[in-house]
Amino acid sequence: MNLEPKPATNKGSDDWFNGDVYVDPIAMPKDGDQRMIVSRVRFTPGARTAWHAHGRGQTLHITEGVALIGTRDGTVIRATPGQTIYTPPGQEHWHGATPDDFMEHFAMLEDAAGSDARDGWYEHVTDEDYDAAAGA
Structure with a gap:
């Protein structure tokens, strides 16, 4: 058992995010035995991920604000603090503030x-698609 030093906060890559997003890694794979990835991710208003999918699925637990989670079929979920959303393996989705x-x-x-994302990341969510999802 080890006490790990707190990793630095990273600004999310412009390749993966629209707007300002900050990522605090909590758990990352080590030595081939651990495969769990956990990050605290903070989005400024209007910020969001690009389209992406995960080979083994992804769980999002909302801790602050209101999240928008969208899928390719046009489904948009609004989630609030305390709610948990699961995206199954291979489901292309985006999430943001x-x-x-x-x-x-x-x-x-x-x-x-x-x-951490199957086949990498895809295109950015357009402003038009985001505005429609946000109800603008």
């Missing part, structure tokens, strides 16, 4: 073949 609120969630997933 509403236009007027900050949002924070814990992102939890199992590492799949050394990558």
Whole structure:
């Protein structure tokens, strides 16, 4: 058992996010035995991920604000603190904050073949699609 030093907060990559997003890694795979990835992710108003999918699914636990989670079929879920959303393996989705609120969630997933997202990340969510999802 080890007490790990707190890793630095990272600003989310412009390749993966629209807007300002900050990621605090909590658990990352080590030594081939552990596959769990957990991060605290904070979104500024209007910020969101690009489209992506996870080979082993992803669980999001909302801790602050209002989250929007969208899927390719047009489904949009609004989640509030204390709610947990699961996206199954291979389901293309995005998640982010509403236009007027900050949002924070814990992102939890199992590492799949050394990558946290199956087949990498896809295109950014357009402003039009985001506005429609947000009800603008």
